[in-house]
Amino acid sequence: MGIEPTEKDYLIEVTDMFYETQQAFNLYSFLPERWEGMNGIYLGKDATLLPYLFDLNDIGKQEQKYILNIIQVIDSAVGENIRKKQDALRKSK
Numbered sequence: 001m002g003i004e005p006t007e008k009d010y011l012i013e014v015t016d017m018f019y020e021t022q023q024a025f026n027l028y029s030f031l032p033e034r035w036e037g038m039n040g041i042y043l044g045k046d047a048t049l050l051p052y053l054f055d056l057n058d059i060g061k062q063e064q065k066y067i068l069n070i071i072q073v074i075d076s077a078v079g080e081n082i083r084k085k086q087d088a089l090r091k092s093k
Helices: 019-030 047-056 061-092
Strands: 033-036 041-045
Touching: 019 047, 019 061, 041 061, 047 061
Parallel strands: none
Antiparallel strands: 033 041
């Protein structure tokens, strides 16, 4: 159609996602981060609270599997973003 999409056209809001995906983002925000002490390397979120959060939010077993997968994807993307920023910071020094 001759119209180039802008970055705004690609952005998606959390509210546009499936309910379970929204729950995954919400639960992910409650999980504490794990960092390696000496080098400051991001190890990911600590998932030990998830059984309690699932119970607290009345999330069934099938939903838990889906949400766990989404949380892993989120944490992987966050970890990769942190690694890229740390590498750029090291290179700039």
